[in-house]
Each structure stands twice: as C-alpha cells, then as structure tokens.
Amino acid sequence: MLRERIQASNYSFLDKLKSIDYLLILLIIAIGSISVFAIYSTEGGKFSFYTKNHIIRLSIFFSLFLLLSFVRVSTWYKNAYLFYIIGLVLLITVLFFGISASGATRWINLYFLNLQPSELMKIAVIICFARYYHRIQSSDIQSYKFLIQPIILLIIPCYLVIQQPDLGTSILIAGSGIAIIWLAGLNIKYFVYSGLLLLVSLPFAISILKPYQKSRILTFFNPDRDPLGAGYQIIQSKIAIGSGGFFGKGYLKGTQSYLEFLPEKHTDFIFTLFSEEFGFLGSIILLFLYILLIYRIINVGLVSRSFFAKLYCFGFATAIFLYVFVNIAMVLGMLPIVGAPLPIMSYGGSSLLSIMLGLSIVMSCKIYNQEQISVY
Amino acid sequence: MLNRGRNIEKGRVITRRMFILAAAKILLFAGISSRLYNLQISDREKYEILSDKNRIREWKTPPQRGVIVDNFNKVLASNDRVFQLHLILDEINDFDVTMFKIKNLIGLDQFQIKKLYKKKERLKPWDTLVVSDNLTWEQFSKINLYLHELEGAKPVLSTSRFYPYANDLVHIVGYVGDASPKDLQKPEIKENFVPGLKVGKYGIENSLEKILIGNYGIKRYEVNASGKRISQIDYIKERQGNKVNLTIDIEIQKYAQELLKGRAGSICAMDIYTGEVVAMASSPTYDPNKFTHGINEKDWQEIRNNPLKPLINKSIAGLYSPGSTFKPLVALAALEYGILDPNKTIRCKGHKHPYELYGVKYHCWKKEGHGYMKLRNAIKQSCDIYFYEMARLLGVDKLSIIAKRYGLGTNVLGDLYNDEKNGLVPNTKWKRRALEQSWYLGETVINGIGQGYIQTTPLQLCLMTAQIANGGYKIKPHIIKDDTINYKDVINKIKLDQSNFPLHERNYLDDINVEYYQRMYHKKSNINFVLDAMFGSTNEQYGTSYRSRYDDPKYQFAGKTGTSQVRRITDLDRELDLDTDQIEYKKRDHALYVAFAPYKDPRYALSVIIEHGGSGSKAAAPLASKLIKRIIDRHKLREQINNGNTSLA
Incomplete structure (x- = not known):
C-alpha cells in the first residue's frame, strides 16, 4: 500500500500530460464554443452582457478545470465528505441569507457571483457517495445499516433544495445519488419497491406541491390548458423547435427567439433556440457531442483502478446524462417544466462551475488512474 | 485473498450496473431523437405555420371609394382629405390619462368619451382606436402641438367621402355611413370590410356598393411577443373602387334644385332618344355630408320632422x-x-x-x-x-x-x-x-x-x-x-x-x-x-x-x-x-x-x-x-x- 502511494507520487509531469484525455477537453471546448454562439444569438446578435459574461466565466472555469485536473484523486477522495458538508452549510445559509428571484430563494451573493449552492450539491453528493461506497464491502451493501446512511445523506439536501423551492435541482440531486447507489450494487428489488411506492404516493406528493408546481405538471399533460400562462413556455418551445425543420432557420434567424416569444432562452431554453436555428441536424450533432462526452467520462471510469474513481465517473456520467435528458425532454414537451439547465450550454455561473468542477475530478481520475486508494 | 476476490466481484458489479445504465441512457437518447424527428421533420409544416402565426400580424388598410361623376366627368362624390386622431393602444400606459388630455384638447363631451371607452373594450390590445375621424384644422393642429405629451396618439391624414354638390344630388347619389350589422351581411361588404370603412347607405352609394367599395389592402408586419411591430414584410396595396359615371348634368341638376327651392316637388328631365336622365331633382333636400361621420341628433330630427319630407326622393x-x-x-x-x-x-x-x-x-x-x-x-x-x-x-x-x-x-x-x-x-x-x-x-x-x-x-x-x-x-x-x-x-x-x-x-x-x-x-x-x-x-x-x-x-x-x-x-x-x-x-x-x-x-x-x-x-x-x-x-x-x-x- 505504501508502495503504491509512492508509485503514484512518482508520476512525472510528462506522464501526467500524456494521460490527459484530450478528446474530453476537445469536447468541452466544442460544447463551450457552441454555447457562446448560442448565447450570442439570444441577444439578437449583439455582443452584450450575457455573451460577455458567459465567455468570461467559461474561460475562468475552464482554466480552473485544467488546474484542478492535476489535483490527486486521493485528495478528492479525502475531502469528499468535506465537500458534502460545505455544500450542506451553503444550503442552510441560503435558507437564512439567500437572495430571492422570481419567488425562489436559491442564491448566495458572493459579490462577484451569485452562487447557487444546490448546483454544487449535485457534485458534492456524487463525490460523497462515491467515497462512501468505495469503502463498503460488497457483502455489506445490502444491509440496512449501510443503506440508511446514504438515504439520510440524500434526503437532507433534497429537502433543503425543495424548500427553496427548486423541484428540478432536487430531483437531479436525488437522481445522481440514487445512480451511485445503483452502481454500487444494491439489490434491484429495492429499486423496484421504492419505484412502486413512489407511484402509489404520487397523488399525495402532488397534493403537497406548491400551486405553481402543480400547474406546471398539469400543463405538461395538457399545454393548451392555459396557452398564455403556464402552457405558454412549452407551446412556444415546441413551435420554435418544430418550425426549425431539418436544417433550421439559420444562425441568428430564429424568429421565435429574437421576437421574444421564447422565455428563458439563454438558460433553460437554450436548446430550443439552438434547435430552431440549426434544425434537426444541429440538434442531433449537439446531442451526439453530449453522448461522446458521457462516453469519455465512462471510459475514464473503466480505466481507473479505484472504486472511488469508477463510482465517481460512472455517477457523474449519469448525472450529466440526467441533466441533458431532463433539460431536452423538458423543452421538447416530454417532461414537465422544472428548472434544469443544459450543462455548459446554459447561461449560469453556478451550473457551469459545478460541471467544470465535476469534470476536473474526472480528469484527475484519468491522470491518476493507476492510483489505488486505501479504504481507510 | 478473500478481500481481493470480493474486490474483483465489487468491480464487476459496478461495471455491469454501469452498462445497464448506459443501455438505459441510449434508449432515452433515442427517445429524444425520435421526438426531435417528430417535431422537426414530421410535423414541421404545422409548427412553421404556428411560428408564422406568432410573428406575422396583418393589418387591413381601407380602400378608397370609387368616385361618382356626372355626364361631363365632374366629380359628384369624391374622397376628401380629413384629419383624424388615432390612438395606438399598445403604446399607451395609462389610457385614462391620455383620454383626459385629449378630451381637454379637442373638447369631447361626456357622451363621446363614454362611446370611446365602449369602442376600446371591443378592440384588441394592439389595435388602433379612432378617436375622431373628422377633426377640424384647429383641433388637428392643437393635437400636433401637444403630441409629445400624448402617448400613443397618432394624427392621421385620411380620406373620407365628400359630396361637393351636397344638397343637389343627395336623392340620386345617396350617402355613406358606418356599416350596420345588416350591411355586413351583404356579400360585397362582408368580403371587403375593414373596421372604420364607410359603406353606402342610400341611393347609388348603396345600390352600386359592389363597384364603389374597392378592395382593402393588407399590411403584414413582423411583430414580437408583446405585439410591437418590428418590420413590414408585405404590403398588398388596396384597390380603389371603380368610377361610376352618371348621365346627370350637374349644372342642370343644380338649376333644377334651385328652381324647386322653398317648395316640395320634383323636376325630371330626360333625353327622349337615349333615355338618359339629365336631371332628377327632388325638394326639399338635405346635406349628405352630414351623414358621413354620423349625423348628430339635432340635424337628424330637423330632417326627419320637416313636414315637406326631404328624405323622400319625390321623383x-x-x-x-x-x-x-x-x-x-x-x-x-x-x-x-x-x-x-x-x-x-x-x-x-x-x-x-x-x-x-x-x-x-x-x-x-x-x-x-x-x-x-x-x-x-x-x-x-x-x-x-x-x-x-x-x-x-x-x-x-x-x-x-x-x-x-x-x-x-x-x-x-x-x-x-x-x-x-x-x-x-x-x-x-x-x-x-x-x-x-x-x-x-x-x-x-x-x-x-x-x-x-x-x-x-x-x-x-x-x-x-x-x-x-x-x-x-x-x-x-x-x-x-x-x-x-x-x-x-x-x-x-x-x-x-x-x-x-x-x-x-x-x-x-x-x-x-x-x-x-x-x-x-x-x-x-x-x-x-x-x-x-x-x-x-x-x-x-x-x-x-x-x-x-x-x-x-x-x-x-x-x-x-x-x-x-x-x-x-x-x-x-x-x-x-x-x-x-x-x-x-x-x-x-x-x-x-x-x-x-x-x-x-x-x-x-x-x-x-x-x-x-x-x-x-x-x-x-x-x-x-x-x-x-x-x-x-x-x-x-x-x-x-x-x-x-x-x-x-
């Protein structure tokens, strides 16, 4: 064990550079560039506030990503619980000192950035669970004693996020956590049972939802229920995407967006704008880029030796998948509208920060993929 | 060894579970792709129409009415320049304030104000409210002077029917007015109607509506979500109604009316070969111009209660x-x-x-x-x-x-x-x-x-x-x-x-x-x-x-x-x-x-x-x-x- 540690520390810088996943970096740059163009288009082709901010954030967070990639994976491992605790503390801070916008209290004012701790929590849960299951023996995984802990760890942040209220992020946090529990090998029957339980309790769950959340879900099933109110976003989004056709309306020519029919076009509905302007072809290419990204992350997990790295990479890949899927399915009218940004593409500092942070851990797993991590 | 074997087992489980997840991901992405295909390729046309419906809004422009001339091509019914005041409703923040200012400027009475409020209720928020379709020059210049204080106000130079020979021809030519629900049932009016368009109410204006009414134009604008016009896409010009040529000689008609002045009666003159009616005077008579913008009650009662019955074309x-x-x-x-x-x-x-x-x-x-x-x-x-x-x-x-x-x-x-x-x-x-x-x-x-x-x-x-x-x-x-x-x-x-x-x-x-x-x-x-x-x-x-x-x-x-x-x-x-x-x-x-x-x-x-x-x-x-x-x-x-x-x- 000691030998392995030394071995790891003996990585030369050249070795480290060699083992960087350049395709992953290329993918990040590609999606990042697309996002700049898309946000430029949301401003009607003017180089203005959003575009400027997005470029600045992209470059800062991308640099941060490169920098943090060289942090040893064991360091991430050691500090995993700390991240979780920091996330939790921030969430509680939001509860008391958070700033509000459009009826929700989700942000902490850090002066240079309005931090959204729930976004960071998405990553914190994954890294925390990866550590937790790293050390648990496969024979212990099925025992209630070891199952109850992660469930509590998951319920606390989810509950806090729901209180903000932010149903979307809460579901995504829960989804990523559950994904890791699944990966760790918990018996399928638990998933089946809890799935059934969820289905049965759904009517009760809906009854305790906030009125706006309820109306969102109702409009999901019938957008024409209130075409100028709750159904407006989804109707307009579908019109924008559908009218894009195969080749799209052309860059900067998306009428739905520049005539302001599209709401939230630089955040949650960025895919709609992209799809309107670049059509089916562009959308499929973008989707493919995300699939490649997910594939590369999974690949890092496959070549990593430690369970921590594997669990983290697979978990993070699943989280990315969930974000992409929930966002696109939402703008396509396949899921109710819940606030869920599209990774990298959407304008928003916290979301971008958490994704970049998550990716740097993936990269560190790649660079130090031979590193063994002791259980204790 | 046991530990190692367990570890290998754990690694396998993780990888297997990952592949199951990956398969699920592929399925869900396939679902998204097929949905995209549905929206963008199968249903493209439907959404394109919806998108155009969103962004393109049409405004109909009223046509000019065809002129009516006498045998010598003298114009008997023309389209005269009038001064109007329109209010662009979506540019107004406080309708009450604007109305109050306008009321003071051009002197509207309580009854007219009430009527305008009623009219406004029937309009869509991006429509135009015609406050007055016939301002005097003084009112018009006053409005222009205070225009910067009147949000949404638009002074408009428009045309409206004018009868230069007023009283001399009313029984022949007739007059125009606002379309009634009954008028709107006539096909020629229904097809060509634009809000605010005057239609024939009596005489030739009424019976030859088909010839005179013309076709409205269409202005297509690209509008944004709040209904503001961004750019004009298309303008199909309106077509003026056709000319109607009468056989009447206005000089003789005028003289005949003059001869009848102060009496009730009629004078008709006709070409005995061609059958052209040269003059067809009826007395007493009234001014058709009063009807164009809606006759006021006093004038109307005066005409109606005249014992010599001016409304009847005695000829x-x-x-x-x-x-x-x-x-x-x-x-x-x-x-x-x-x-x-x-x-x-x-x-x-x-x-x-x-x-x-x-x-x-x-x-x-x-x-x-x-x-x-x-x-x-x-x-x-x-x-x-x-x-x-x-x-x-x-x-x-x-x-x-x-x-x-x-x-x-x-x-x-x-x-x-x-x-x-x-x-x-x-x-x-x-x-x-x-x-x-x-x-x-x-x-x-x-x-x-x-x-x-x-x-x-x-x-x-x-x-x-x-x-x-x-x-x-x-x-x-x-x-x-x-x-x-x-x-x-x-x-x-x-x-x-x-x-x-x-x-x-x-x-x-x-x-x-x-x-x-x-x-x-x-x-x-x-x-x-x-x-x-x-x-x-x-x-x-x-x-x-x-x-x-x-x-x-x-x-x-x-x-x-x-x-x-x-x-x-x-x-x-x-x-x-x-x-x-x-x-x-x-x-x-x-x-x-x-x-x-x-x-x-x-x-x-x-x-x-x-x-x-x-x-x-x-x-x-x-x-x-x-x-x-x-x-x-x-x-x-x-x-x-x-x-x-x-x-x-």
Whole structure:
C-alpha cells in the first residue's frame, strides 16, 4: 500500500500530460464554443452582457478545470465528505441569507457571483457517495445499516433544495445519488419497491406541491390548458423547435427567439433556440457531442483502478446524462417544466462551475488512474 | 485473498450496473431523437405555420371609394382629405390619462368619451382606436402641438367621402355611413370590410356598393411577443373602387334644385332618344355630408320632422295623380283604338250644366265652360268634359294598355333604387283582384282626366312624355352611363324609322311587349296629332301654358299642364272658388307640367311637379320653361361628350 502511494507520487509531469484525455477537453471546448454562439444569438446578435459574461466565466472555469485536473484523486477522495458538508452549510445559509428571484430563494451573493449552492450539491453528493461506497464491502451493501446512511445523506439536501423551492435541482440531486447507489450494487428489488411506492404516493406528493408546481405538471399533460400562462413556455418551445425543420432557420434567424416569444432562452431554453436555428441536424450533432462526452467520462471510469474513481465517473456520467435528458425532454414537451439547465450550454455561473468542477475530478481520475486508494 | 476476490466481484458489479445504465441512457437518447424527428421533420409544416402565426400580424388598410361623376366627368362624390386622431393602444400606459388630455384638447363631451371607452373594450390590445375621424384644422393642429405629451396618439391624414354638390344630388347619389350589422351581411361588404370603412347607405352609394367599395389592402408586419411591430414584410396595396359615371348634368341638376327651392316637388328631365336622365331633382333636400361621420341628433330630427319630407326622393318615390298631364295619352289611346273622330264636337257648358252619368255630376275645372270643343282644342285648353266622354267611350282597360306601354305603372330605373315606387295604372282586373270590387263607369270617367286610382311618379310622367315626343318609340331610361348603348345608332334608328304604315305582323292594340327602340304606336298620324295639340297648349292663345312659351324656335317647346286634386272638390268649394293662397297648404292641388323641347326637333322631355302648388300653368309650367332654356343651351356640349369628345371634361 505504501508502495503504491509512492508509485503514484512518482508520476512525472510528462506522464501526467500524456494521460490527459484530450478528446474530453476537445469536447468541452466544442460544447463551450457552441454555447457562446448560442448565447450570442439570444441577444439578437449583439455582443452584450450575457455573451460577455458567459465567455468570461467559461474561460475562468475552464482554466480552473485544467488546474484542478492535476489535483490527486486521493485528495478528492479525502475531502469528499468535506465537500458534502460545505455544500450542506451553503444550503442552510441560503435558507437564512439567500437572495430571492422570481419567488425562489436559491442564491448566495458572493459579490462577484451569485452562487447557487444546490448546483454544487449535485457534485458534492456524487463525490460523497462515491467515497462512501468505495469503502463498503460488497457483502455489506445490502444491509440496512449501510443503506440508511446514504438515504439520510440524500434526503437532507433534497429537502433543503425543495424548500427553496427548486423541484428540478432536487430531483437531479436525488437522481445522481440514487445512480451511485445503483452502481454500487444494491439489490434491484429495492429499486423496484421504492419505484412502486413512489407511484402509489404520487397523488399525495402532488397534493403537497406548491400551486405553481402543480400547474406546471398539469400543463405538461395538457399545454393548451392555459396557452398564455403556464402552457405558454412549452407551446412556444415546441413551435420554435418544430418550425426549425431539418436544417433550421439559420444562425441568428430564429424568429421565435429574437421576437421574444421564447422565455428563458439563454438558460433553460437554450436548446430550443439552438434547435430552431440549426434544425434537426444541429440538434442531433449537439446531442451526439453530449453522448461522446458521457462516453469519455465512462471510459475514464473503466480505466481507473479505484472504486472511488469508477463510482465517481460512472455517477457523474449519469448525472450529466440526467441533466441533458431532463433539460431536452423538458423543452421538447416530454417532461414537465422544472428548472434544469443544459450543462455548459446554459447561461449560469453556478451550473457551469459545478460541471467544470465535476469534470476536473474526472480528469484527475484519468491522470491518476493507476492510483489505488486505501479504504481507510 | 478473500478481500481481493470480493474486490474483483465489487468491480464487476459496478461495471455491469454501469452498462445497464448506459443501455438505459441510449434508449432515452433515442427517445429524444425520435421526438426531435417528430417535431422537426414530421410535423414541421404545422409548427412553421404556428411560428408564422406568432410573428406575422396583418393589418387591413381601407380602400378608397370609387368616385361618382356626372355626364361631363365632374366629380359628384369624391374622397376628401380629413384629419383624424388615432390612438395606438399598445403604446399607451395609462389610457385614462391620455383620454383626459385629449378630451381637454379637442373638447369631447361626456357622451363621446363614454362611446370611446365602449369602442376600446371591443378592440384588441394592439389595435388602433379612432378617436375622431373628422377633426377640424384647429383641433388637428392643437393635437400636433401637444403630441409629445400624448402617448400613443397618432394624427392621421385620411380620406373620407365628400359630396361637393351636397344638397343637389343627395336623392340620386345617396350617402355613406358606418356599416350596420345588416350591411355586413351583404356579400360585397362582408368580403371587403375593414373596421372604420364607410359603406353606402342610400341611393347609388348603396345600390352600386359592389363597384364603389374597392378592395382593402393588407399590411403584414413582423411583430414580437408583446405585439410591437418590428418590420413590414408585405404590403398588398388596396384597390380603389371603380368610377361610376352618371348621365346627370350637374349644372342642370343644380338649376333644377334651385328652381324647386322653398317648395316640395320634383323636376325630371330626360333625353327622349337615349333615355338618359339629365336631371332628377327632388325638394326639399338635405346635406349628405352630414351623414358621413354620423349625423348628430339635432340635424337628424330637423330632417326627419320637416313636414315637406326631404328624405323622400319625390321623383321616383312620390306618387301623384297625373291630372291633366295624362290627357295626351288618353287622347292617343282613343285615337289609336279608333274610338272617336278628332273632329267630334262636345259642348262644355260650365258648372251649371256638368257632365252627367247615371245621376252623378262631373264638372269641368273651368267655371264658365269651354263651349264647343274638338279634340285638339280639348287638349290645348284641357277641357275635362271632352275627356269624360272620351274615357267613357274608350273604357279603362284599353286606356290602361296604352298607359302602361308608355311607361306608367312600372318603376323606371329597375332595381337601382330600392325606394322607387311602381305607381298604379288601374283596370277592371286590377280592381277585382286588389279591392275585390267591380269597376264602375264613373271611375273610368275620372280616370280620363288623370284622377282616381291612377298613381304615377314624376319620372314616369317624364318617360311618358319622352316616348310620345320621340314619335312613339320605347326607350331605355337610365341614370348610370351605359357603354353598351351606342347613342348615335339609337337616335338614328328612331329618327329614320318613324314609319307611317301600320306593321301587320303585330297588333299594336293588344297588350304586347315592345322591345327597346321599337315603335309602340299603331298609326303615326295619331302621335303627330297629340304632339300638335300639345304644341297648341303651349304656343297658341287660350293654351293652358301659353304664358310660359318661347317664340324662338330654338327653345320653343310643347307641353301639357296638370292640376291634381288631393281631395274631393265639394259643391261648397266650387261656390267659394278660392284662390290657391286662400286654401290651407295641405289641401291645395298639386301643380304638374310635362313638356318636350325643342318642338321642331325634340330632344328632351321633362316633368315638373310642385306639391300643393296650385295650378300647373301657374306653378309648374314657368319652372319647366326656365329649365328647358338651360337644357337646350347645354345640348351641344352634351352631344360632343356623348359622341366621344371627352376633351371638354
């Protein structure tokens, strides 16, 4: 064990550079560039506030990503619980000192950035669970004693996020956590049972939802229920995407967006704008880029030796998948509208920060993929 | 070792679970792709239409109404510049404040404000509210001065209907106004309607709506989500309505109206060959311009409550007993049927010895009596006794055939005016059917002097006179220029025909249908006899309209006076023998006159009716005489225009 540690520390810088996943970096740059163009288009082709901010954030967070990639994976491992605790503390801070916008209290004012701790929590849960299951023996995984802990760890942040209220992020946090529990090998029957339980309790769950959340879900099933109110976003989004056709309306020519029919076009509905302007072809290419990204992350997990790295990479890949899927399915009218940004593409500092942070851990797993991590 | 084996097992589980997840991910991404395919490829058209519906909004622009011109291309109904104030509703933050400012600026009263609020409720938030469609120049300049304080206000230069000859033509041309729900049911209006468009309410404006209304234009704008116009995409220009050319000569029409001023009555003038109506005046009249922007209550009540009934077009909707103006036609009928020899002498003995039939007495208008009369003299001096006897011999049914043939009892201008009356030429059949009574001989007798059941419109009398004056040929009266008629041909045809010989293929004494520009008479000499008698009536001493004659052959005309009773004359009245001035207005006789001119080569016929004007010779004939001079003076000009020389216009 000691030998392995030394071995790891003996990585030369050249070795480290060699083992960087350049395709992953290329993918990040590609999606990042697309996002700049898309946000430029949301401003009607003017180089203005959003575009400027997005470029600045992209470059800062991308640099941060490169920098943090060289942090040893064991360091991430050691500090995993700390991240979780920091996330939790921030969430509680939001509860008391958070700033509000459009009826929700989700942000902490850090002066240079309005931090959204729930976004960071998405990553914190994954890294925390990866550590937790790293050390648990496969024979212990099925025992209630070891199952109850992660469930509590998951319920606390989810509950806090729901209180903000932010149903979307809460579901995504829960989804990523559950994904890791699944990966760790918990018996399928638990998933089946809890799935059934969820289905049965759904009517009760809906009854305790906030009125706006309820109306969102109702409009999901019938957008024409209130075409100028709750159904407006989804109707307009579908019109924008559908009218894009195969080749799209052309860059900067998306009428739905520049005539302001599209709401939230630089955040949650960025895919709609992209799809309107670049059509089916562009959308499929973008989707493919995300699939490649997910594939590369999974690949890092496959070549990593430690369970921590594997669990983290697979978990993070699943989280990315969930974000992409929930966002696109939402703008396509396949899921109710819940606030869920599209990774990298959407304008928003916290979301971008958490994704970049998550990716740097993936990269560190790649660079130090031979590193063994002791259980204790 | 155990630990190691467990670890390998754990690694396998993780990888296996990952692959299961990956498979699920692929499935879900496939789901997204197929949804994208659905939206963007299968349903693309549907969403494209929805997208265009979102971004493109149409505004209809009102067309200009076609102009109406007279025979000489003088504009009778034009589109004049008006000053309007529009409010662009989506540019206004506080409607109440804006309204308050406007109210103070242009002085709207509480009632108008209420109306505007009501109007606004019916509009969409991006629509335009027309605050006033006819501002004065002062109001308009005031608005412009304070424009920076009025959000959403837009001073607009627009066009609206204007009638430069106002009162002179209202009964012919009519007027426009806001469309009523009933108007909107008419297809020609429904197809071309734009909010705020004025539509024809009366007269030619109403009946020729299809020609005049034009087609609206469409302005397509790209708008954003809040309805603000971003750019104009498309502009389909509106098409102005077509021109309507009348046969009216506005100069003569104006003069006719002037002659009628202060009286109730009508003057009609017609070309006896072409059937063109040269003038059709009705009095009293009113200003059609008042209706364009909605007439105010006071003006409306004034028009409505006028006892002389300005709203009625007396030329075609006024019904009168023709009185003695009917006599030439009675004489013609009697001659055509060979009922009586024009040399037959009847003695008119005055009121002491009236005409008697089965104990009922029928008086001549002349108290002293006319003495021994032959037919020509009877027409000339309008002796009633002669006509009583002639009518008795002729019978009402034969008379009605000729009367109808020469234009009485049916409307003259077809369906151009929906208020035109048919009038009534009675016969035994009619009475049995309509009144379920049999005909009395006494009714025939008074029918012979144009009294009784018979009812005619002034235009019918004019047509009757025209068709006698042109030698007994049927013409096609019209007031809208008819390009299908070659006027030269028509005139030549009628003038050259004038056959003296009876045509044997048809019996002109039967109730036959005669084609346009075909002869209606049986024997030419009968027509000539009547024309000559009418000449006598005007141009010879003892003729009833002798005092209105012209000696100059250029203006010399022939005519027949008429005085139609509006009530039964009692013995007491006869004893009193009051002057017209001494009788209560409502009880005075209608004065009538029909004439044609010039006598030598007739070209125009006219009829004059003065309601309760007294005798035809005193009240009606002098007006006709004045108008005839004017018409003949303008004849050359008219001839040049009608022969295609439009440079005079």
